[in-house]
Amino acid sequence: MSDDLDPMTPEAALDYYLDTRRYNLAEETLRSHKYRLRSFVRWLTSEDHGGGPVVNMNDVDLRDIHAYRVFKREENWPEKDACNAVSMQGQVSTLRVFFDHLADVKAVSPEFSDRIRLPTVRDGEGVDTRLLEAERANAILDHLREWEYATPQHVAMLLFWRTSCRLGGLRSLDLDDFDNEDGALQFRHRPQQGTPLKNGTNGERDVSLIPRVVSVVEDYINGPRRHDVQDEYGRDPLITTSRGRPSTTTYRDWIYWWTQPCRIGEQCPEGRDPDECEATSHDTLSKCPVNHSPHPVRAGSITAHRDAGTPREIVSDRGDVSEKILEAHYDQASKRQRMRRRREFIPDQL
Structure with missing residues (x-):
């Protein structure tokens, strides 16, 4: 622990962060951050933490972050599934923002958040392909x-x-x-x-x-x-x-x-x-x-609209989603479905 840091308990750190972000995050985003960080604080302050319960955020280091990632990937809490690559990226991304704000009140060093590396998600891993038909x-x-x-x-x-x-x-x-x-x-x-x-x-x-x-x-x-x-x-x-x-x-x-x-x-x-x-x-x-x-369900609705012939820009405006995001994350049509959509726009004679 550095002499330049001020003590702060994990619980107080979480309360500080949530209060600080209350007015500049959308309600759903704040709720997501709260959910993820509560899990991290629960782990820090429990016997599941390898070195025993942490009582001061000044003592958290990169080895703790790595150990938490292993815990979430291999075990997680009994009521939760283990994290895949996509959910892990969300977890670690939130931790980086969390520690960046804690640096403002000298609970961790200023460079700590930058030293936390995000997991790499390969092409296709970031897309949820489930949908309601x-x-x-x-x-x-x-x-x-x-x-x-x-x-x-x-x-x-x-x-x-x-x-x-x-x-x-x-x-x-x-x-x-x-x-x-x-x-x-x-x-x-x-x-x-x-x-x-x-x-x-x-x-x-x-x-x-x-x-x-x-x-x-x-x-x-x-x-x-x-x-x-x-x-x-x-x-x-x-x-x-x-x-x-x-x-x-x-x-x-x-x-x-x-x-x-x-x-x-x-x-x-x-x-x-x-x-x-x-x-x-x-x-x-x-x-x-x-x-x-x-x-x-939303992905299925968007895909169904596109399959029914609704132009991409109309679906984009109607569902409040950019065309790029629509194609990448919501429209889960197969390659054959996309071919059939294009068929009516291909002239018989060229």
Whole structure:
């Protein structure tokens, strides 16, 4: 430990960092940093740390960073899967930013963060190729229309699939953001009222809805399934629960729930019995090997739009994603699918 450093406990370091970044990180990014750094602090202060619990951030060195990477890659916490190359890169990237801020208050040396090397991700490792197929999405929506018509979960799943929006965009919608006459939704950036958009005001846009989707939303608004409640800012959310605007966690759980094949009467591809499966309770939905988190659903929606002939620039504007990112991370079409898309633009005679 250098005499030039000031003592700081791991817990205090985490609190300092989160408080410092509270106003210059998007809510979802801050939550991600909090999740990753809590794991690191938990490891530092536990017996799992090879040298015993760390009580002063001044004592953390590069060997600790390496040991933590090995721990996350080979073991991780019992309730978590081991990190792959992509998730490890995210973990280490957050640690570098964390230590860079700690240097400002002399908890670590100024050059420490620069000495932490990011793991290299080979081509293809940074792309999540999972997606919800259009056929499965339609089966889910058909089931919801038949058995859960115009419920909050039906409307949420329908709008998420049809608009290709992010989860934060879906959560941001107010009653006034729905225009039934023009068949449209408007996504607006309201960071001071708890519903920021990922790309700020640049992510603001109006998205058209086909008549049958408008009809479902209207029936939901005028029906008994929508709770007439306001959020803590006095706003009227479009989609509600009895407690107000659903949290991001609630939306994520709805997506995990309804992308389980057993929820719509299909057999489990893994051969599991729903009555005995550990992944059928609300607390363990993420343990299901065949359901989906929000990202693959959004990727499936974007890919389905492209397969249906929607031009890339339209999908880009509609989903608030650049064409470059769209092609790399969201549109998971095969080479043959891409060939078929191009076919209609190739003239018969040249």
